[in-house]
Amino acid sequence: MAAHRARRWSLGGLAFLMSAALASAVLINTSDSATNRAGAATTSTTWADDFDGSAGSPPSASKWTLETGGSGNGNHELQYYTNSTNNAALDGKGNLVITARKNSDAGLDCWYGTCRYTSARLNTARTFTQKFGHFESRIKVPRGQGMWPAFWMLGDDLGSVGWPDSGEIDIMENVGKEPGTVHGTLHGPGYSGSGGVGAAYTLPNGKAFADDFHVFAVDWSPSKITWSVDGQVYQTRTPADVSGKKWVYDHPFFLILNLAVGGDWPGSPDSGTSFPQTMTVDYVRVTTSDSGDTGGGTPRTGAIKGIGGMCVDVAGAGTADGTPIQLHDCTGAEAQKWTLGRDGTVRALGKCLDVKSASHADGAVVQLYTCNGTSAQKWAYTAARDLTNTGANKCLDAKGNSSADGTRLQTWTCTGAANQKWTIG
Structure with missing residues (x-):
């Protein structure tokens, strides 16, 4: 499960987030409105991207920031994240396509030398954060040994308190060696890396997540976080699950989409892994919760x-x-x-x-x-x-x-x- 991973941020990414924190006044922070509406049993969409646009165009800069670098992100990942439409672009059919490719640029350096692969990682740290609510995305994952797609969140105080004190909510992670399984995990102070708290969901009848789109979601309230796949709830976590350690899911988080290649958990691509590989995202949607303390999907x-x-x-x-x-x-x-x-x-x-x-x-x-x-x-x-x-x-x-x-x-x-x-x- 995701607990095999040590951490998900890089030094470059941390520096970026520290600068983003200085500009926090321009973040769209809906935590107050979500809380105020909690008792009214109503919902509202607070942020969404349907990825409408012409084929080959980049994702909206008003919603997403493309990270760059080949540090390995603490996991010995093999890709270099670029801001090129070769690695993240709209397909003209209402999807964002994140593409992992074999690298052909001899001047592109990663932590281990000349980079073998390029890919993309997008976040909303500068444009959107939210505390509590329903967070979901409809995604078709790539296929093959060494592929590591993820839809997840980090606390907006990452730049000041560091990881894992900021908290991390992994809504969906898949590794290619487990084609029919996804993982949902919490990482926080004293329960990060191999001690992450989470569970796995496996498709029935030997199906693979790469065969079709699936909806991945969490419902996050002050007292619990619930994960679902295609509306099917498969785990709920509460402060009791962190065994007396600090429950840090009480402040705004931002969204991340990325496709990593290789790393400590998935292992490297092998001779059976074809490139390019794609992670196709139909939409990302965030709503307020229908009450202050509900799990599952939004009724x-x-x-x-x-x-x-x-x-x-x-x-x-x-x-x-x-x-x-x-x-x-x-x-x-x-x-x-x-x-x-x-x-x-x-x-x-x-x-x-x-x-x-x-x-x-x-x-x-x-x-x-x-x-x-x-x-x-x-x-x-x-x-x-x-x-x-x-x-x-x-x-x-x-x-x-x-x-x-x-x-x-x-x-x-x-x-x-x-x-x-x-x-x-």
């Missing part, structure tokens, strides 16, 4: 509207297992009031939105069914307005691209078409 309640402005509806307002789900004119009835829960379920009339027989096939029937915790009832709502069944990795779809009253709903391979786009509330 949302309301109508789900789709193609033609029609509402997702339980046919006949029936509550029997197997009741069809359809499109219907919006009426405000209870059969059209849905709750996206912290556990990844979508509920109406006391039951769950369910894929019949847990099918992974295109055209699988969507129905109302007694909630049972299976993957057929796990859903993720994305910034692109897809409502995805995470068990099958397929999108909720209006059959035949129809908006007619009574159109049945099904799951289908995600295409981005209008009949797969949904608005909640």
Whole structure:
């Protein structure tokens, strides 16, 4: 797990953060607003990047800073981080692509000599920090021995107190030798490096994270931090988990995305590792929490509207297992009031939105069914307005691209078409 890593900052990075701390007055710090809203059971988006822009353009400088250097970041990593669009660029399809390449510049020096690889690392230290809330990103990781993608956070006081006293929250780390597993970890004073506190999540049926996009998130409150993958919660940590040591998750943190190559934990690339390798990021989103002390995902309640402005509806307002789900004119009835829960379920009339027989096939029937915790009832709502069944990795779809009253709903391979786009509330 991530505990094999000693530290994630470099001397150059620390110097950068110390200068950033001097400019902290311009940081967007939403900790007060998040706390003030805590008792109101409401949420708001405080920061997001959907990576819209022309192909080949750099990530927004108003949101991200690209770090540079080849220090190894305390982990004997092999890459040199650049600020070039060769290593971090938009793809013109709403994604950020971080690319690790073999280095061809003989003048590029790393801690071990001429650098073998280049890659990118982006942070929001100068532009955005937040204390508490929901932090998530939809990412497709690279593949191969020696690859080390990560989505994580560091305390904004890093420049003054140093690491690990500033705290570190690893939302997602993957190493290529474990293609089906990601790790979530806390690092703080007295529980860093090999003593980091965390857990792993492994995909079922031998699947690899590099095969498709997945949503990685944490929900952070004053008393606990909860990790999830595709809406499935897999660990919660509280001050009791640090065994009497200081719980340092009480101040703003900033975001980091990076793709490392090699290092003490993943090991070096081998003959089976092809280059270039890419870490593709669909979006990053931060919201305030719906209350001051909740775990899991952020619940949302309301109508789900789709193609033609029609509402997702339980046919006949029936509550029997197997009741069809359809499109219907919006009426405000209870059969059209849905709750996206912290556990990844979508509920109406006391039951769950369910894929019949847990099918992974295109055209699988969507129905109302007694909630049972299976993957057929796990859903993720994305910034692109897809409502995805995470068990099958397929999108909720209006059959035949129809908006007619009574159109049945099904799951289908995600295409981005209008009949797969949904608005909640």
